[in-house]
Amino acid sequence: MDERLDAAFRFQIGGCRVFESELYARLLEHAQQDCEAGGPCALLLVGWPGDPLRDFLLLRFLGAVHARVLAGEAPELARHYPSVGGMPEWPGVWQAFLGVVEEQADALRPQLETFPQTNEVRRCAGLLGGFLEVARRYPGSRQRLREIGTSAGLNLFWDRYHYTLAPHEWGTRGSAVKLEAEWSGGSAAFEQVPEIESRAGCDIAPVRLADAAGRLRLESYVWPDQPERLTHLRGAVEIARADPARIEEARAGEWLAGELADAPDGVARIVFHSSVWLYIPEDERARIVDVLESAGAEATAERPLAWLRHEDSDERPGRMELLLRSWPGGQEEKLADGHPHGRKVDWLGG
Ligand SMILES: C[S@@+](CC[C@H](N)C(=O)[O-])C[C@H]1O[C@@H](n2cnc3c(N)ncnc32)[C@H](O)[C@@H]1O
CATH class of the missing domain: 3.40.50 (Rossmann fold)
Incomplete structure (x- = not known):
């Protein structure tokens, strides 16, 4: 896999653990392996024209998938996402995540093009x-x-x-x-x-x-x-x-x-x-x-x-x-x- 993408994965997995999101840390570990194996995640992430780390590509990617869940377009994955009342179960959560990436890649792409945007009220x-x-x-x-x-x-x-x-x-x-x-x-x-x-x-x-x-x-x-x-x-x-x-x-x-x-x-x-x-x-x-x-x-x-x-x-x-x-x-x-x-x-x- 592209060395820069690999570095972005390492950075973001560490960041998810520091900020106490075990769900995202583990999903990214699976996504990294999927990229190495040339799976559905690779089609979206490998060959990114910019710098995946500086562009926060992986946060864009995770956010794009989450948007599908919040919009009610990914009911399988919703069963595992606490933001919509679900509870993560392994390995089901990864399989459902990968399903969204594989089946809804065209819907995910536009959100990959824009910088992540947060407003942290706390x-x-x-x-x-x-x-x-x-x-x-x-x-x-x-x-x-x-x-x-x-x-x-x-x-x-x-x-x-x-x-x-x-x-x-x-x-x-x-x-x-x-x-x-x-x-x-x-x-x-x-x-x-x-x-x-x-x-x-x-x-x-x-x-x-x-x-x-x-x-x-x-x-x-x-x-x-x-x-x-x-x-x-x-x-x-x-x-x-x-x-x-x-x-x-x-x-x-x-x-x-x-x-x-x-x-x-x-x-x-x-x-x-x-x-x-x-x-x-x-x-x-x-x-x-x-x-x-x-x-x-x-x-x-x-x-x-x-x-x-x-x-x-x-x-x-x-x-x-x-x-x-x-x-x-x-x-x-x-x-x-x-x-x-x-x-x-x-x-x-x-
Ligand atoms: C990490 S977010 C923080 C947002 C908010 N301040 C908060 O605490 O939740 C950083 C924000 O800074 C904005 N930003 C970055 N560079 C800027 C600039 N030169 N002038 C104005 N806004 C900028 C981004 O668009 C983004 O909304």
């Missing part, structure tokens, strides 16, 4: 302490939320979700999105309940929630043996559709400057992002930092600016860190680190 548990910290620093200010790499914009609604972060709790109990995470370290500013002035985001490929195909695509990339993620996603979609945020198709480096102008007194501008920095090229990153620093130079305590980053840690692979830089002043602080999907938060701030 990351809000990792971000929450940062928003509350901004509220604590600038009492009485309303928050102007601007998210870059927003995907479907679901994390712009972080304040409408309920959080159980034992022993802490925050948010609206009756929310359709109930997030649970392990919390360690000190307490964040859980007494704060900031008011949101407005919500907007940009993405190079935003998911349009009004479009059923867009919603199905977003769901298809949730791993089927992690059905609680699908429940969070569906609850958040319901909330976002009831009161849509402004989402624009744009590169972060081009969009941000216009969003930071005209700040009235009493509004704290918060630029945030989660699991996005990795995808932004160096020159665009530099531009974003320039835009933030220029706007920061004009910021006052009445018109502050905060930059909240929930991104991969350079020092601790497989961990996310939450960094807050705020103006006036421009100081940076590491507030937390934790699980990339917000399942654990180790609070380090104040």
